[in-house]
Amino acid sequence: MGAYIKGIGIVSPQKTFNTKTFLTETVEHTTNSLRCIEPYYPEFINPVLARRMSRTIKMGIAAAMVSLRDAKVEMPDAIITGTALGCWEDTEKFLVAMIENSEQLLTPTAFMQSTHNTVSSQIALLLKCMNYNFTYVNKGFSFESAVLDAMMMLGDSDAKNILVGAHDEMTEKYFNITKRVGFWKEEAVATSEVLRSTTNGSVSGEGAAFFVLGKEKGEDDYAQLRSLKMIFEPENEHQVEEKINELLSENGLTCADIDVVVYGKSGDVRYDKIYSHLEDTLFKNSASVSFKPLCGEYQTSSSFALWEAAMMLKTQTIPTAIQVNKQPKSEMKNVLIYNHFMNTYHTAFLLSQC
């Protein structure tokens, strides 16, 4: 397995879309629910079509189109998407209309676009791409399942370039609902202060990120994605360490080879402990960087981390906005991402310089 990252398109609460700059400036939000900075769509989607589309569909399509252009790939051999909630805004729209109008006078558009596979399908439709098309909906493992499928497919078929991505959106209503199960902070927090927060809950986020993963090494690749692991509800820190060691040894590496670790610290005092533990133990000699203060917490946020790791390896720089402690000693060769959603879905990605 293993894949080369050939193109990326990412819409996030930061200025990440369609740019080669790497967090040279950051947008300081003060909120407990981050919203994406939306692209100017007419370049990617016919305005007539766009008018009927929800934010996540538009953001997903724009991210996908930019990643293909970035990779100079016109027709991917597969389109694989991961999303925890699918097209929630359309789902909510139809649901609310159904409840408020007592099931009467409903129109089909929101329902038609509410299915979880809408983004994958709309991308296929725009590209006229009749190849393999899959959508994973696995809570905090949605993006990971999609990436794993893509990596498997690069090995077990003649697919050369696969478009793989993630998208999730937040609405006011859904924020309020999930706040009731303790996901989010009560108070607004400034982006630069998130990691110093001492309260329960995270700042919610959202995003859409697509990657072109290729089988063969090229000149302009961002990085090599070597492997990933998912750990569901790890019982203790030891189990996490064991899985990370397993991932590294399967790739002929040890902890000492990891130059930078991208941690999913979210500022939730209940759940950030595992990151500090890894920082102090396995990776005490590696540099630490963060990503969640910039994009917020959501089930497919590791897609933002993957972009960040790929950009670090490609540019060999660590923007100050994500730097948590020391700089790597020399060249960055290997980067590990360790992330979890609500301490339930733990994932580790291993990337190497091309």
Added chain:
Amino acid sequence: MSQKIYVTGIGLISAIGDNVEQTLDSLTRGKTGIGELELIDTIHKTRIKVGEVKHTNEELIKRVGLPADTKITRTSLLGMIAAKEAMMWAGIKDTNDFRTGIVSATSVGGMAITENNFNDYLNVEKTGDFLDYILTHDCGDSTEVMAKYLHIKDYVSTISTACSSSANSIMLGARLIKNNMVDRVVVGGSDSLSKFTINGFMTLMILDKEQCKPFDKDRKGLNLGEGAGFIVLESERAAAGKEILCELTGYGNSNDAYHQTASSPTGDGAFLAMEKALRLSGLKPKDIDYINAHGTGTEVNDLSEGTAIHRIFGDAVPMISSTKAFTGHTLGACGGIEAVLSVLAIKYNLVFPSLNFTNQMNELKFRPSTVLETEHPINHVLSNSFGFGGNSSALIFSRH
């Protein structure tokens, strides 16, 4: 990749039975499960016919042996029942002896509960244990619940590609075994009826007020259904010494890339999915003995699918039927349920009837089988599933 994928277990629950035995009985007696909607309160109750599982959630909770106050969705419950039956059939008592995974599929996950609780969720004045249902909404929830119930932990994933979802979970399961990620995997899907789905299909105006008539010239639309269907796939090593029900020899996935909800009149996605499945299986079209069609009974699907079938098979279309007039269209579960029926077709050499068919479509040259066929050897079955968003999938099951 010549590794064989064995089917060693089957399980299902739908409007025509709570298990394999009852289902087979309904199928062989031609007894449909489509009728009045009883368990969901909707204004459309008298305007539609559905394939409903006639057990309340309370009854299902009891059946799976959970405490009565468990906060669990109907999608999870149906899935647990079907997946458990499939595992028992495969004789799996210990999930530690081989790496075991589960891939499930659903279109609406926990919507049947969300739609009733939504306003209460938003009303901060109102508290109570109903809040425990909030996180059961996500599609991935039902798979996690099933995985815990069945003690499966080596691979857990969920697919949602509308009505082709569970055919895709079966396909992924086979690939996971071939890629040496697991030794065996429980694959299929589960969906419960919801007001959301019923209203959605009402707005699309593709529901038949009466029993659906797949492939009939005068077909008026589909009947929604609910249920779950799972099969157990095992590697040669894991299946050693077991009764092999059949093999999964082919699978293909394609996208029609034509319209968000309608299939192309030329059936391009369906054609490509079937073509890929045949190529992988190494079979020729003439080797297929029975097609369990997607055959929803809508104007668009049956024409698109039928056209694609002619493109593959020419005029020599094998025996074909749609079992949707028995079960209703169970959306994210139909690929799983119909996979179980395909396995039964091989095991007992049966072709199930396409109920309610009278007049042949002008555009097609084939007529579906309308009676139970018992006299023909059934060695290879093609099962089709197509969904919103152009997602098209085909599976081929073959006698071992």
